[in-house]
Amino acid sequence: CILCAPQALADAPLPSWKDTATKKAIVEFVASATNPDSDSFIPVPERIVTTDNDGTLWAEQPVYFQFMFALDRIKAMEQDHPEWKETEPFKSVLSGDLKKVAASGMEGVAKIVAETHANMTQEEFAAIVGDWLATAKHPHTGKAYTDMVYQPMLELLDYLREHDFKVFIVSGGGIDFMRVFAEEVYGVPPEQVVGSTGEASFAMRDGVPAVIKEPELNLVDDKAGKPVGISRHIGRRPVVAIGNSDGDLQMLQYTTIPRSEADTTPRLGIIVRHTDAEREYAYDRESHIGQLKVALDEAPRRGWLVVDMKNDWTQIYP
Amino acid sequence: CILCAPQALADAPLPSWKDTATKKAIVEFVASATNPDSDSFIPVPERIVTTDNDGTLWAEQPVYFQFMFALDRIKAMEQDHPEWKETEPFKSVLSGDLKKVAASGMEGVAKIVAETHANMTQEEFAAIVGDWLATAKHPHTGKAYTDMVYQPMLELLDYLREHDFKVFIVSGGGIDFMRVFAEEVYGVPPEQVVGSTGEASFAMRDGVPAVIKEPELNLVDDKAGKPVGISRHIGRRPVVAIGNSDGDLQMLQYTTIPRSEADTTPRLGIIVRHTDAEREYAYDRESHIGQLKVALDEAPRRGWLVVDMKNDWTQIYP
Numbered sequence: 036c037i038l039c040a041p042q043a044l045a046d047a048p049l050p051s052w053k054d055t056a057t058k059k060a061i062v063e064f065v066a067s068a069t070n071p072d073s074d075s076f077i078p079v080p081e082r083i084v085t086t087d088n089d090g091t092l093w094a095e096q097p098v099y100f101q102f103m104f105a106l107d108r109i110k111a112m113e114q115d116h117p118e119w120k121e122t123e124p125f126k127s128v129l130s131g132d133l134k135k136v137a138a139s140g141m142e143g144v145a146k147i148v149a150e151t152h153a154n155m156t157q158e159e160f161a162a163i164v165g166d167w168l169a170t171a172k173h174p175h176t177g178k179a180y181t182d183m184v185y186q187p188m189l190e191l192l193d194y195l196r197e198h199d200f201k202v203f204i205v206s207g208g209g210i211d212f213m214r215v216f217a218e219e220v221y222g223v224p225p226e227q228v229v230g231s232t233g234e235a236s237f238a239m240r241d242g243v244p245a246v247i248k249e250p251e252l253n254l255v256d257d258k259a260g261k262p263v264g265i266s267r268h269i270g271r272r273p274v275v276a277i278g279n280s281d282g283d284l285q286m287l288q289y290t291t292i293p294r295s296e297a298d299t300t301p302r303l304g305i306i307v308r309h310t311d312a313e314r315e316y317a318y319d320r321e322s323h324i325g326q327l328k329v330a331l332d333e334a335p336r337r338g339w340l341v342v343d344m345k346n347d348w349t350q351i352y353p
Numbered sequence: 354c355i356l357c358a359p360q361a362l363a364d365a366p367l368p369s370w371k372d373t374a375t376k377k378a379i380v381e382f383v384a385s386a387t388n389p390d391s392d393s394f395i396p397v398p399e400r401i402v403t404t405d406n407d408g409t410l411w412a413e414q415p416v417y418f419q420f421m422f423a424l425d426r427i428k429a430m431e432q433d434h435p436e437w438k439e440t441e442p443f444k445s446v447l448s449g450d451l452k453k454v455a456a457s458g459m460e461g462v463a464k465i466v467a468e469t470h471a472n473m474t475q476e477e478f479a480a481i482v483g484d485w486l487a488t489a490k491h492p493h494t495g496k497a498y499t500d501m502v503y504q505p506m507l508e509l510l511d512y513l514r515e516h517d518f519k520v521f522i523v524s525g526g527g528i529d530f531m532r533v534f535a536e537e538v539y540g541v542p543p544e545q546v547v548g549s550t551g552e553a554s555f556a557m558r559d560g561v562p563a564v565i566k567e568p569e570l571n572l573v574d575d576k577a578g579k580p581v582g583i584s585r586h587i588g589r590r591p592v593v594a595i596g597n598s599d600g601d602l603q604m605l606q607y608t609t610i611p612r613s614e615a616d617t618t619p620r621l622g623i624i625v626r627h628t629d630a631e632r633e634y635a636y637d638r639e640s641h642i643g644q645l646k647v648a649l650d651e652a653p654r655r656g657w658l659v660v661d662m663k664n665d666w667t668q669i670y671p
């Protein structure tokens with residue numbers, strides 16, 4: 036009956052998740068965390084969820100999408116920088132020699148980031164990223180990057196929010212980059228996005244106030260930087276942490292490992308494992324992007340759920 | 354009639370505010386910002402409010418309450434630091450010679466902050482601050498510090514939240530210090546508190562994860578640091594900014610000054626002016642704490658509301 040539909044929906048959450056042990060564990064965690072009569076009940080203000088972005092909410096192969104943005108941006112800026120034809124790493128970016136770009140190391144990446152992510156306001160940067168996202172296409176799928184989000188993860192975020200969990204992104208990606216699309220695509224507002232952050236400065240420019248993005252880094256929100264970003268931006272320990280790589284190891288540890296014997300609040304660690312070479316990509320221990328090795332070995336001991344994309348999801352993209 | 358009571362309450366917001374032009378301006382701003390038929394309508398996600406804390410939400414005389422905490426803490430730690438009897442600025446703190454402490458300048462303050470605010474976890478620090486707040490009394494009023502919050506400001510925060518504004522604290526005070534009481538006292542959760550922030554590091558200590566507060570500063574969230582803190586933690590421009598001193602000047606500018614002629618979203622700047630020597634304190638241009646001079650002179654030109662505590666408020670503390 037029509038009147039039963041909402042109840043039926045409530046009874047069948049996470050429609051793109053197969054009825055496996057993984058889905059069952061998630062549903063059971065939420066049911067008991069939100070049941071006031073359960074020993075595992077978690078008060079609403081404590082229902083903090085932190086989730087990684089690259090490889091967890093959207094794809095990250097063949098390279099991080101933000102890096103694709105930076106490369107495209109260098110090409111778009113080429114005409115104003117004739118000197119780049121003779122200067123690395125720009126020369127290699129322009130000639131499409133990505134191996135040589137990679138060989139330029141952290142120093143080369145820093146130069147690319149400085150040229151493409153700094154010396155402008157947050158609003159100016161957001162406009163540039165927005166224009167890029169509206170037109171750029173993924174080299175393998177031909178899809179818009181924001182269409183390469185994982186439908187089951189969108190459902191998971193909605194499901195958690197329906198149960199009064201507050202979802203934060205905590206990612207090694209740039210905070211101002213993710214804020215451009217996180218609200219529309221994931222339903223996560225800018226103030227709930229934590230990411231790698233540059234320095235910034237305030238200035239009045241011709242009587243107009245501006246916060247200028249500076250090239251120096253303030254926080255690398257990856258690995259041990261993730262718990263630091265969480266403590267700085269959120270100020271309390273999450274009850275759910277979701278990631279896909281060793282970059283999430285410390286966030287998973289920080290979230291789930293009890294502080295003492297008295298610390299019995301239930302916590303859920305989730306690792307999204309890329310096992311589906313046909314519908315997406317299959318990679319973990321040996322991958323240069325999204326390497327998953329230490330956290331995968333630690334998962335059984337910690338009780339972290341490992342999502343098997345191939346076997347746990349009926350669908351990848353929306 | 355009983356059924357009319359909610360409507361009557363809605364008709365009489367801000368009960369501790371006198372019916373002056375100040376209250377009228379606030380109520381009119383909120384009415385038009387929340388009226389979908391108004392040109393001044395502001396969509397809910399954009400309804401970001403940033404408010405200062407010291408001197409805006411609670412008192413700050415004779416010195417910032419957090420500084421009182423630090424001094425008390427040095428005294429409490431004295432027995433473990435016999436060397437402090439002969440080392441400045443600790444020697445002067447212990448002998449109660451606050452002039453000499455002040456004369457030790459930023460270097461002295463940094464030493465006090467390092468000893469009292471660092472080399473422990475966020476949770477350990479919160480427990481210490483919580484214990485202090487539960488017992489410490491203000492030297493003039495004998496009240497608990499958290500009882501020296503401004504009742505009219507509590508009402509204003511509630512009033513804004515009832516109209517779907519999201520309230521953030523943006524203060525020069527320490528972020529982890531304010532987070533200890535902001536949720537209970539102001540209804541502002543830790544993730545909506547922005548303040549001066551120290552560096553931090555992640556470590557596993559005997560198998561238990563911890564984020565350790567470090568003595569170095571990461572952000573001084575005062576003056577030009579406030580728009581930087583806003584852009585970092587919130588990621589969008591507020592529509593309401595509230596402060597009481599020149600430390601809030603740049604936040605007020607950043608919030609209210611139009612970026613272009615097309616930028617017509619209404620914005621509200623509010624300055625709480627300490628005019629009540631009898632019920633609280635009277636100070637502005639010449640004060641060492643909470644100096645208000647440049648922002649006061651700029652207020653008429655910018656259209657910032659100046660709250661006159663003596664004449665606009667029926668009551669100061671709850």
Ligand SMILES: [Ca+2]
Nearest residue numbers: 087089090280
């Ligand atoms: Ca990742």
Ligand SMILES: [Ca+2]
Nearest residue numbers: 405407408598
């Ligand atoms: Ca102040």
